[in-house]
Amino acid sequence: MAKGKVKCEIPFLFDGKQKRLDLLIIGDEQAFIVDYKSGSPKESHRVQVREYMESVSAILHKTAYGYIFYTQGEGRLVEV
Structure with missing residues (x-):
C-alpha cells in the first residue's frame, strides 16, 4: 500500500516567485x-x-511527478 502526506493549496516562494500548488x-x-x-x-x-x-524537487530533495487535471466534462488527468 502506498503512503503519503496530502497537502492542498500550498503557497510558497521559489527563486523570488510566489507560487501555489x-x-x-x-x-x-x-x-x-x-x-x-x-x-x-x-x-x-x-x-x-x-x-x-x-x-x-529542489525543496524536498525528492523526484517530483506532475499532472494536470482538466475539470471540464468527465475530467481528464494528463501527465506532464
Whole structure:
C-alpha cells in the first residue's frame, strides 16, 4: 500500500516567485503534484507544472511527478 502526506493549496516562494500548488502528495522518495484547470489544454499549463516539479524537487530533495487535471466534462488527468 502506498503512503503519503496530502497537502492542498500550498503557497510558497521559489527563486523570488510566489507560487501555489493545488495538490501535493509527499511520499518517502517521491512527490506528486496535481494542478486543476477548468479550461482547455494549453502549453502554458504544462510549463507551469514543470516549474512546480522543479521547485518541489529542489525543496524536498525528492523526484517530483506532475499532472494536470482538466475539470471540464468527465475530467481528464494528463501527465506532464
